[in-house]
Structure formats: structure tokens, C-alpha cells
Amino acid sequence: MDLKEVKLVQLTPIELENLILDSLEKYDRIKLVKEKEILFFTKKEAAKRLEISYNTLQKLIYKGLIKLRPDGKISEKALSDYLNL
Numbered sequence: 001m002d003l004k005e006v007k008l009v010q011l012t013p014i015e016l017e018n019l020i021l022d023s024l025e026k027y028d029r030i031k032l033v034k035e036k037e038i039l040f041f042t043k044k045e046a047a048k049r050l051e052i053s054y055n056t057l058q059k060l061i062y063k064g065l066i067k068l069r070p071d072g073k074i075s076e077k078a079l080s081d082y083l084n085l
């Protein structure tokens with residue numbers, strides 16, 4: 001960072017509080033978006049998450065009850081859809 005870019009700013013306590021609150025709100029929004037990101041599981045992880053055997057999971061996939069992605073992983077949504085059948 002070039003020292004010419006550094007600026008000193010004076011803030012009132014209320015301005016500082018508002019700046020901190022705005023930053024915290026932005027952080028919370030980013031955190032919420034990240035929590036909504038879709039998770040993907042291997043078959044082994046998905047079976048463990050569903051508390052079923054790997055072979056049972058394979059049967060559910062074969063029957064089309066759980067959708068498999070082209071990369072061989074299973075989305076959290078696919079598991080949720082199966083549980084809500």
C-alpha cells in the first residue's frame with residue numbers, strides 16, 4: 001500500500017457505531033449466503049448422513065429415488081427431496 005493512499009478520518013462515536021453495525025450486517029448477510037450454498041456428498045458420506053448402508057443407498061439411486069450428479073456426488077437437495085417423499 002502506498003502511503004499516499006492512507007487517510008486519517010475522524011468519526012464521532014455515533015458514526016463509529018454505525019460503521020461497525022453496517023459491517024456486522026454485511027458479515028451476517030455473507031454468512032447467510034454461504035450457509036445456503038449447496039453441499040455435495042460422496043455416496044459414502046450420503047449413506048452415513050441418511051444412516052443407511054452404502055448398498056441401500058446404491059439401491060435407492062438405481063430406483064431413481066435419489067438423484068446422482070454427473071460427477072458421482074449427491075447434493076444436499078437430493079437427500080432432502082428423498083427424505084420428504
